[in-house]
Amino acid sequence: MTHVAIADQEEETHHHPTSFVAKYVWSQDHKVIAVQYSIIAIFVGVVALILSGFMRLQLGFPDTFSCINPNTYLQFMTMHGMIMVIYLLTALLLGGFGNYLIPLMVGTRDMVFPYLNMLSVWFYFVSVLVLLASFFVSGGPTGAGWTLYPPQTILPGTPGNEWGIILMIASLAIFIVAFTMGGLNYVTTILQARTHGMTLMRMPLTLWGIFIASMMGLLAFPALLVSAIMMALDLLAGTSFFMPTLVSLGDSVDHEGGSPLLFQHLFWFFGHPEVYIVALPAFGMVSDVLATHARKNIFGYRMMVWALVIIGALSFAVWAHHMFVSGMNLIFGFFFATTTLIIAVPTAIKVYNWVLTLWQGNIKLTPPMLFAIGFVFTFTHGGLSGLFLGNVIVDVPLADTYFVVAHFHMVMGVSTVMVLFAAIYHWYPLVTGRMLHEGMARLHFWMTFLGAYAVFLPMHYLGFLGVPRRYFAMGDTAFMPESAHTLNASISIFALVLMLIQTVFIFNLIWSLKRGPKAGHNPWGATSLEWQTPQVPPGHGNWGDKLPVVHRWAYDFSVPNAKEDCIPQNVPKGADETHHDGSGEHSEGKTV
Amino acid sequence: MNIFQKLTEKPWEPSSDAMAAAVATGPTSQIDARKLMLNIFLAIVSVLFLLIFATFITHSQYPGFESLAGEPWKPFADTTNLWLNTLWLTLSSVAMHTGLVKARRGISGHALIAMVLAIFFAVQFVLAQLWLWRDLSGMGYTLPSNPANSYFYLMTGVHALHLIGGLVVVLRSTFLLWRGGALERIQNSLKLCATYWHYLLGLWLVLFFLLTRSPETYRAIAIACGLG
Numbered sequence: 001m002t003h004v005a006i007a008d009q010e011e012e013t014h015h016h017p018t019s020f021v022a023k024y025v026w027s028q029d030h031k032v033i034a035v036q037y038s039i040i041a042i043f044v045g046v047v048a049l050i051l052s053g054f055m056r057l058q059l060g061f062p063d064t065f066s067c068i069n070p071n072t073y074l075q076f077m078t079m080h081g082m083i084m085v086i087y088l089l090t091a092l093l094l095g096g097f098g099n100y101l102i103p104l105m106v107g108t109r110d111m112v113f114p115y116l117n118m119l120s121v122w123f124y125f126v127s128v129l130v131l132l133a134s135f136f137v138s139g140g141p142t143g144a145g146w147t148l149y150p151p152q153t154i155l156p157g158t159p160g161n162e163w164g165i166i167l168m169i170a171s172l173a174i175f176i177v178a179f180t181m182g183g184l185n186y187v188t189t190i191l192q193a194r195t196h197g198m199t200l201m202r203m204p205l206t207l208w209g210i211f212i213a214s215m216m217g218l219l220a221f222p223a224l225l226v227s228a229i230m231m232a233l234d235l236l237a238g239t240s241f242f243m244p245t246l247v248s249l250g251d252s253v254d255h256e257g258g259s260p261l262l263f264q265h266l267f268w269f270f271g272h273p274e275v276y277i278v279a280l281p282a283f284g285m286v287s288d289v290l291a292t293h294a295r296k297n298i299f300g301y302r303m304m305v306w307a308l309v310i311i312g313a314l315s316f317a318v319w320a321h322h323m324f325v326s327g328m329n330l331i332f333g334f335f336f337a338t339t340t341l342i343i344a345v346p347t348a349i350k351v352y353n354w355v356l357t358l359w360q361g362n363i364k365l366t367p368p369m370l371f372a373i374g375f376v377f378t379f380t381h382g383g384l385s386g387l388f389l390g391n392v393i394v395d396v397p398l399a400d401t402y403f404v405v406a407h408f409h410m411v412m413g414v415s416t417v418m419v420l421f422a423a424i425y426h427w428y429p430l431v432t433g434r435m436l437h438e439g440m441a442r443l444h445f446w447m448t449f450l451g452a453y454a455v456f457l458p459m460h461y462l463g464f465l466g467v468p469r470r471y472f473a474m475g476d477t478a479f480m481p482e483s484a485h486t487l488n489a490s491i492s493i494f495a496l497v498l499m500l501i502q503t504v505f506i507f508n509l510i511w512s513l514k515r516g517p518k519a520g521h522n523p524w525g526a527t528s529l530e531w532q533t534p535q536v537p538p539g540h541g542n543w544g545d546k547l548p549v550v551h552r553w554a555y556d557f558s559v560p561n562a563k564e565d566c567i568p569q570n571v572p573k574g575a576d577e578t579h580h581d582g583s584g585e586h587s588e589g590k591t592v
Numbered sequence: 593m594n595i596f597q598k599l600t601e602k603p604w605e606p607s608s609d610a611m612a613a614a615v616a617t618g619p620t621s622q623i624d625a626r627k628l629m630l631n632i633f634l635a636i637v638s639v640l641f642l643l644i645f646a647t648f649i650t651h652s653q654y655p656g657f658e659s660l661a662g663e664p665w666k667p668f669a670d671t672t673n674l675w676l677n678t679l680w681l682t683l684s685s686v687a688m689h690t691g692l693v694k695a696r697r698g699i700s701g702h703a704l705i706a707m708v709l710a711i712f713f714a715v716q717f718v719l720a721q722l723w724l725w726r727d728l729s730g731m732g733y734t735l736p737s738n739p740a741n742s743y744f745y746l747m748t749g750v751h752a753l754h755l756i757g758g759l760v761v762v763l764r765s766t767f768l769l770w771r772g773g774a775l776e777r778i779q780n781s782l783k784l785c786a787t788y789w790h791y792l793l794g795l796w797l798v799l800f801f802l803l804t805r806s807p808e809t810y811r812a813i814a815i816a817c818g819l820g
Contacts, residue, residue, distance in 0.1 A: 108619060112622070112625045112629075113625075113629070180633075180636065184629050184632060184633065187632060188625050188628050188629045188632070191628060192619065192620045192624060192625040192628060193619045193620075193625070194617060194618070194619065195617075195618065195619060196617060196618040196619075197617060197618075198617055199598065199601060199603065199617050200598050200599065200601075201598065201599065201601040201602075201603040202603045218632060218635075218636050219635070219636065219639050222636055222639045222640040222643060223639075223643050225640065226640060226643045226644055226647075229746070229750075230647075230746070233735070233742065233746065237735050237736055238735075238736035239735060239736045239739070239742040240736070240739055240742065241647070241651070241739065241742060254736075256656060257651075257654060257655070257656040257657065257738070257739050258739065259650070259651065259654060262647050262650060262651065265647075266643060266647065269643070297604065301603065301604065302599075302600070302602070305599070306599070309599075552603075553603035553604055555604070556604075
């Protein structure tokens, strides 16, 4: 049987949309779908950011704002967490950047299943609509916390325990369907549609990060789906998967025999890999940004790939460190503490390699580079506080304090967002053909970087004081000194400044679309394939008549005796270098 | 080149190994991509059911869990109905495989008959499952009355949903066969359908085994899995 290989298909066999609707609404082009994903994700992310602003107003200045009461506080907290983790970070990193970069980086014309890809973004859109609809139903959105722990999620007394939780579960189920359609596409495209010469180990680390994260997402999201289905049955059909026998507000509930702990296990079997589903694409992208803007090959490429694989595998064996205070068996606690600390090894390898990539590099402090270096700082700090919490004996007193809030915001929130900004500043010229305004970008970086520290560093101290998280108001508590209240107010002020400065970023994105300087071809001097398209921004079908052929890895920067300080992946060996025999002169992690 | 060799390649060296690896690469066919996607999808479905099984076995060790078999008065003490349902799904799977074999030999008429039979038997299976649900509910084993019942309805329901979803694809392939589309495309489509169908039959056999065990067997499984 003779088959036409995916990427060998002629340009004309690809669908060419003609109408506005086919081009920009029901588009099957991965680049349009990526932009659609990104716009929806950024919009819903801004909603979540505003919710956190309300929370900080209440925490910094209690009893001042009548629009926030204990119920709305819990609802804002729940929606903020859920939106940020799933509907912003997962969607933007994999749906946005994954969609845009995979076909371009592997050298193909589109995703392997473009129709499925289109369905994916529209399912995502519906999931966001369903989620946001919960703000407008009776009782408002659920206020059960982003972990949605039963039994309180379902019981009266928890805000949004009627329609809010139903819409949340429905929205998550739709999101999972959307992610599965997208994830299958990402994995299949990377494995099956790589152009000639693109071996697995020649792929840029961005692709590796997205690939491993997509695989993890495909295997972890079923846990969330199972728990959502079972909770929906508990809620709507009166089953007792998770609901135990209990008395609520003086009345016996109709459930008996369920186990809330089962939900926690299921949730965190998804929830912990989810941290890495968000982090691994960020790890990959930051590696490429650092190498490109330091004009140096990534240090220890193979180690970086293996670290991604090992982190991905280990992340399925650490979930119960989120449950140390749930009364679990001590031996289980010991096991999960051990696996948690082991995962620090490949993670530390990555951090060392990022720093060693910068070592003796020709560092250009461009906006993407600033954010990438900022990430190395925030991630190291967030990771170190994770070592505290990974130990049972330290976690128990700190579990319900602001120390945890500080930890996960630094490691998963700020760090990942730093990479997102780095990635947007790095790839915006490719997507739009324009550069972002550099002055605004630098202002944005410094205010964001310093602002994030001003917000989250003091929270570690509040945590050590024992200030509890999730509380609407602290009240007059003996163990909290007056300074803690002052600190809370200062955190809120910095948080509001941090939020406001993001308007500069949004303004820059829109302003530069028309007024930004023209980017031209490959403005950063990058080597990976996405910058080697005949047109910038890439046209429909990406590659014109002929697909690229890959001759080298993605990190040939500052090759000795080469004419340019970067050699793109599609340049044949010897074509742009007078002497490069690879006999130790240009080896892994070391450019002589 | 095996996966270990692929992952130990030194891409920065223009060695003969790296060059040989590069020559061997290139995009594969759309058919291979579909096959890979189906395999990954089956892995996802397997994870979904494994998680349900894990919670089921854990739940079976809690007080108040009334298993559906193990005593003469329990509904699955007699499994005749379940065997009958198994027969429908097995017949469906066999018919689909026959359809695939006939299509490969280019006998489209026979393949079409086999596919129609496969659809008929699959629909019979779903109806028989619904009948089983009705019988159990009639005997008082309703969805919320005990976690064991809840798991029975959950697992068989999710399994049936996967079957119904698969039926949509099978109907499309059968329609293509009827319309006389490109034989190669139909063969590949039928191959994927048959793989999915055999998987669902295997999954049903696992469900059958799991749902009809006695409390003692659940206890043994729980201990073996470290869940007891």
